Amino acid sequence: MSSTRTLGGSAQRPITIAVLAMGGQGGGVLVDWIVDLAEHNGYLAQSTSVPGVAQRTGATIYYIELFALSHLSAHANGQTRQPVLALMPVPGEVDIVICSELMEAGRAMQRGLVTPDRTTLITSTHRDFATLEKVVPGNGIADHHAVLSAAQKHSQRFIQADMQSLAKSSGSVISAVLFGALSGANELPFTPTAYEETVQRAGVGVQASLKAFAAGAKVVAQALAAAPLVDAADPMATAPQPLPQRAASAAVEPLRLRIETQFPPHAHAMLGAGLQRVMEYQDIAYGTEYLDRMQAVYSADQNAGGAARGFAATAECARWLAVAMSYDDVIRVADLKTRPARFARVREEIGAPAGEIVGTVEFFHPRLEEIYGLLPPKLVRTIDGIGWVRKLLTLAIGDGKRIRPHTLRGQLMLQAMAGLRRWRRHSLRHATETEHIQAWMDKVVATLPVDYALAVEMIVCRRLVKGYSDTHARGSSKFDQLMRAATLLALQSDAAEQLRGLRTAALQDAKGDALRAKWVQLGLPA
Amino acid sequence: MAERSFAAEVQQLRAEPGTVFRGEGILAVTKALLESGVGYVAGYQGSPISHLMDVLSDAQPILKELGVHFEPSASEATAAATLSASVMYPIRGAVTWKSTVGTNVASDALSNLASGGVTGGALIIIGEDYGEGSSIMQERSHAFAMKSQMWLLDPRPNLTSITQAVHTGFALSEASRTPVMLQMRVRSCHVHGSFVTQENKRPAFTLKEALESPVRDTSRIVLPPAAYLHEHEKILDRWPAAVRYIEEHQLNEFFDGDIDDLGIIMLGGMYNNTLRALMAHGMADLFGNSRLPLYVMNVAYPVIESEVLRFCEGKKAVLVIEEGQPEYHEQTLHTIVGRAGVRTTIHGKDMLTMAGEYTVTELKKGLAAFLDRYRPSALAQAKPLAWVRKPESASAVPAAAPVAKAPSTQIAVTSPQAAVAAAAPLRLAAPELNGIVPPRPPGFCVGCPERPIFSAMTLVQEQLGQHHIAGDIGCHLFAAMPPFHIGASTMGYGLGASSAAALNVDASKRSIAIMGDGGFWHNGLTSGIGNAVFNKADGVIVIVDNNYSAATGGQDILSSRADNTHRSTYHAIETAVRGVGVEWVRTVRHTYDVTTMRNTLNEALTTNYKGPKVVIAQSECSLNKQRRVKPQIAAAVKRGERVVKEKFGVDAAVCSGDHACIRLSGCPSLTLKNSGDPLKPDPVAHVDDGCVACGHCGEVADAAVLCPSFYRTEWVRNPSRWERTVDTWRRKAVGWLQQRQQRALQARSLYVEVL
Known part of the structure; x- marks a missing residue:
């Protein structure tokens, strides 16, 4: 991958640039800058866009074609021959694609604008979640890993960074950082000074813009020294901190010791987090209660041959029991x-x-x-x-x-x-919740020796119960429905898988449409 | 005050003759109007020509200097009728609007204008909103030109051709006494390019002269028997005059090519992209030299028979490139060629898709089909259609040629989710991303005062069941999208109330109709409100009053609560509604108060009162408000004045991760983040920096009794000395209480750090 390929366009074809931005991100400003930069440095520039209703939070695609004045030649009659420039990006014929958000980069690829023989893709990796991702009661966030690895595959050169946070730390907007990244990419036949002069000519918030511009330009060099591109961790999950060597409070130390000595090591961290939660929630005695319950699950786990499965039941239960015991009130x-x-x-x-x-x-x-x-x-x-x-x-x-x-x-x-x-x-409330928890635990413990995988799924189903008032009622009723399903499915060989399917469906929408559909699909009685 | 200011750009309108003018298409058109000696300009805003209205509005000092009258019309019908000043007087007039919706509204006036004919040049600049990004149904303005016998210009999409078309448009109009439509496609309106200016001209004959020495001529009025004579005059006099002018001035263009037994006939607007498609096949270069001869119709209507026959002479076949349906040009060419007995085969929609935008990819396909049929050897030497792929992925990916989608699948859409999916572009490349990249339909802005109206409506429907809700054109139509899914129809601008007209029978539920203030003044006051009063409708009409014609870019309207030196504002909608006889009116002056909004809607839906119930939901458009207020606040802080800066927030620890608040709000600023809690794997709600503290999220959480995780932060800038004293004292007391509590917490803690 060359870092200093400079596009000059040719006498035969223009330089082509597509910009994909969301409403309010200053995509128009970025395009104006590129046009101004080109026009002040010996190039013809044509830009177009299709804003339509996309001006309100939707995505807009801007398109720019640049052509060197030096390539213009005169007709026989003395008139200069003007190039005929296209008004829309053509799949397979785009040199540079600039995206102000990661999923917009995905959209550019879907449109075929990013091609490995030609395209330099510059994108911010930050996410502005779409409404459809946000309304899901569970985690509906799109897989950013898929987009990042697709970008690497489809582009000739891929420049990526969280430009939104760079903009924020520079006290400016993302368009300035992207302009900097374009400069740093060194794809266009213009000097960094020419870029800076463009920002100065615009005359609005120049100092902050220049700072953001510099940050953007620097990003490219850093991206080339490239750390691993795809971070394997789920950005929405937080790992528990390791179990401390000593408890902060002497009174808690016996409980800490109990985790350390009586539970499998890989569950220690989550048990620590769970213990902390229930003690904060109530008191040390409640912490003891938590560990007692966990002990019961762990011994059932051991008896059910959990060792071969890495005591998955105990590890999952450490989290969900703590959540259940610290019900929201x-x-x-x-x-x-x-x-x-x-x-x-x-x-x-x-x-x-x-x-x-x-x-x-x-x-x-x-x-x-x-x-x-x-x-x-x-x-x-x-x-x-x-x-x-x-x-x-x-x-x-x-x-x-x-x-x-x-x-x-x-x-x-x-x-x-x-x-x-x-x-x-x-x-x-405590009486009701405790009764509910006990019933759930009893079922789990009873299922463990019969169908280990199903028991683990039954534990994870607790994820449905959350929140206050209506939300809590809705979640609880779904949870109860899934517990009923667990009983109904109990003797089937793929019960765990089916319950997981039901749980995923239950987290898809609030009204329970997906769950109902799945329920019918599995042929469960109404 | 419009959303975008052109105050700086309009200075270019004063450019000396012979200057290279650089700018957007609409600005160039304005300049050309001034160069043409136009006497008056009017129009109605709407994408893609909203900015043309904004430019004109910002250019008022310059227009005044030149003696040009400008007014933003009440509707497109008004704008069209405005052109009647050019019927009797030799004054050039221009009007503009979004087409085809605006042309539909204007068509009555246009028919009459075209029948009687004009004396001064009459130019109708239409923003042809067709293809990707369009916000309306897909139709062609061409039909209007044909039925009313107006000429339609469709120049090549570069600023030189477009500005030239303004000049020739007026001249053609005068030469043939016929109004002329100048079509600007979406991308041409927004194209940035350059052209060389001419001198601005004052109108030769002024409106003042017209007023002071009026003229009338019964033969120009559409009344029998004159109307009958007009029909003949149009065909016998005006048409030939137009054809003569077009031929003499060579408005259409011929380009030679070496493959002279084939040819391409195209509309001017299609020229650039067609050339690019020809380039891809190695049939043209970047400078417009084409191996295939081209006939470029910068005049889409009328079609010049002699030119067509000249072009077709000696040609085996020609391909017509005309976007959209029906295939008017193709049919006309068949007629011309057939009558003349010329043996040229006409191709068009048999090789290009009947419906949809002609993208370069689509044009490449059509040209390939044409060349494959008649000159496969030429195609064989050309570059491949598909783009180059990495070798290892070549086998896994299907051919690059896109699959045309049958229109019926788009019509059958029922759910809003499906509508969103259908709105997404065809997924061709990067199939591994199918189902991953979420669609991003437009929605309400951060702080939008309309969002709480629909949150309230959602809550009301939770109480009273689902209702029939008629939508309208305007920002409020975004309610049809997630997360609200509200609104069952949209019949036209201002027609929200009238589209619920039939649903006026005894039933256990009432209909709800939505209308914006823009639509209200456009026609909704009579077509919707007056109609409901007259027909004793029992439904509920919600008028969204946000101070501006917001969806078209925040232009002022009659009810704007804003000072405007050129227009009369502050005319309350409530007064107008009562004026046409509505008795039951409730005005909610702060739509963010979801509880009041919900209760008002509830009352309207359940009251015993029979007759139309109008709820006016009144709060300023957030985009405009922020643009107005932000600098004021910044200045006040700088001056050292006391200002309370507000922002909303969500406690990650308290948030349940259920996102019910998002489903009821949909604010772009209300987003998700990692909970920071290992026990909580679902992302939690989070208010980002875009928050303008409208308070909607907190209100909704409160009204719906969702959860107590929302809070409003108040930062007192430049506090008084007393406030500082109180704050110091408070901090001490509260801090002591907190330390006490913190010690108790530490006593039962496993970790050193307790958050």
Whole structure:
């Protein structure tokens, strides 16, 4: 791969450039710069675009053709022969493709604009997720690895970097970084100075633009020294930190030791994360409860021949049991909203220096169910029958609360709510959740010796239960449905695979259309 | 105030004659209008000619200097009727709009204009919105030219040809007393190129002179018996005059080629891409030298019979390149050749696709078919059609030739998801990315005040069940896309309410119709609201009032709450609606208040009141607002004034990763990120830097009782001394409470760092 191929175009054909950008990314500015650069440096430039409705968040394709004035020759009659320039990129005939986002690079490839005999592909690798990726209740994010490796395959030269973050750190916009990358790529017959002069001529935000431009130009050199192109890790997953050598609190040390000595090593990190979560959530005793339950699963795992399967059941259960035991409630939310680390994060998010006055307004809107959840079961049974109490409570909740944790009043309110932790074990919600968890664990333990893979799937199904109010209810009902499916499928040889299919379907849309379809497809009773 | 300012660019309109003018197509057209001595210009905005209106609007000082009158018309019909100033007076007038939608609206006036004929040159510049990126149904303006007997120019897509067409358009119009349409394709409107300028001219005869010495002539009015005579006049006088002018001034172009028994006839607008396709076959060079003779019709209508016959002389076959359907030119050429007894075979839509845009790839295919039939040897020497691939992948990939899609599969689309999929381009290359690269249909902007209206509508439907919702043209049509999936029809600009007209019978549910403020003033006030009052409709009409004609680029309209030195604004929609007899009107002045929006819609759908119920949802277009407000805030901060800077955020630890908020909002700024929590593998919601703190996400989470992870950050810039004191005190107290809590947390912690 040559790093210094310079396209000059020829007397026979122009230099062709396609720019794919999303609305608001300054694709038009980038194109204007390229045109200005060419026109000031001895080239004819023609650019076109098809914005249409794509001006609103959709994607726009711009197309530029450049032709050296030096290649113009005169007719017999003395008139200069003008080149006839095309108005749209032609698959297979594009020299440079510039994309302001990774999936736009994918789109350029799908259109055949990127070809290995000719095209230099310059793209930002950052993601601006499309709506269809975002609305999925689970993880609907497109596979960026596929696009990156396709880019390497389809392009002659591939220049990639997270240009969005470079733009941000330069206090400028992505178009300036891309312009820098184009300069650094050294594909066009123009000097870096000529590029910089173009930015200066534009006269808007010149200093920031030049800084971003320089960052973009430098990226190319770094990309050529290329670190591994495709990062194998899923960008949306976080690995747990390793189990510490000693617990931070002496009181927790026995529990840490218990993980270290009584559980398989590769589950240690996740067990640590799980233990931390449930103790933060409730107390050390709750941590003991967590490990007791885990112990039961682990011994069932051992008996079921889990060693041969790397104790997959124990490893998965370490995560999902912790999630189940730390079910989302008002107490936990209040606790999280009062943490000092969160205050720092909020400041960082808006870029406010330490001395500045920064506060937040929190949107709380518990339903009557959430209030009931906090009370002891007996009390709920008593008062729920009384109309005026119900009315009074509903009135008290009203249209929700706006709480400001940076004020003394707000902080006290939230800490008081978080303090309800001490009564949590006696609440209606806790009783319900514990019962639910126990039933689930019992089923898992009972299934392990019969169908190990199915038991693992049953553990992972817990992923469906999340959130508050309606979201929680929706997830729980799907989870219960899958547990029912597990029972129905129990004796089939591919039960685990089928349950996994159902779970994937359940995470595809909120209304459960995909799950229903899959359910019917598997011939399960309604 | 329009979305894009051309204040700097319009200075080029003053360029000295003989200057090389560099710029966009629409700016070049404006310059050519001034060079032509135009007396008045009008039009209605819409892609791809929105910017032409914006340029004219920003050029008002220059227009005034030259004595040119400009007005943004109420609709395309108004614009077309405006041209009647050129019927009796020798004044050149030009109007512009998006076609074919605008031409549909204008067609009544156009028919009358064309029947009586004109004295001053009348030029209609139409933005032919056909092909990729088009926002309307795919039709051709050509039909209008034919039926009303107006001439249609389709110049080669370079600025020299386009500006020349403006000049010749006026001259042709005057020579044949006929209005002339100048067609600008999408890419020509936005093409950046250059041409050499001429001198700007003041109109020879002014509107003032016309007003002060009026003239009338009954024979020019479309009334019998004059109307009947017009029909003959069009054919017997005006047509021959036009043909004469076109021939004499050589508006169409002939290019020789060495393969002289074959030829290509094409519309001017198709020239550049056809040449590129010929180049690919080795049949032409970059400078327009073609081995096949070319006849380029810069005048699409009328077709000049003598020129066609001259071109076809001695030719075995010609290929007609004409985009879209029906194949008007092909049919005409068959007639001409057949009547003359010429034995040239005419090919066209048998070798090129009947429907859809003629991309270079499509043209390459058509030319290959033509050459393969008549001169395979020429094709054999040419470059291959397919692009070069890496050898190892060559066998795995099917032939590069794209497969034409039957139109029926596109019509059968039912779900919005399918519509999104169908809107995506044909997937030819990189098949390994099929199903991976997500489609990116247009949607509401960050902070858009329309999004909460549709969130509210979603919530109302969750309560009251699904309703029939009639959509309209405008940004609000994006509600049809994910995540809202709202809107069952779109019948035309301002026709939201009227498209629910039939659904006015006793039923347990009412219809909902949506209309934008742009559509409302365009025609919706009469066609929708007046109609609903008169016919005692019982449905609900939601008028989206965002201060501007937002979808076309944020132009001012009657109800704009903005000062405009040239126009009269601040005319409230509510007053107009009450004026035509609507009794039940609710105006929501802050659409971001999803709860109020939801309750208002709920009330409209459930009230006992019989009759049309109009909900006016009023908040300023975010694009315009940000452009207006951002510099003001920055300046205020700089001046040291107290400003509270707001942004929304999501607590990753609290967010459940279910994304219900995104399904109810769809804000581009509301996105996803890694939860940062090993226990939470699903990505969590995240508000990115694009947030303009409209508050919609928080409101929606609150109204739908979703989750408490949303918060609004308030950063007080330039606080008062008192605020600083309070803040210091607060921080101490809150900090002490937090430390206390942190110690308790540490006492039950495995890790040193607790977040």
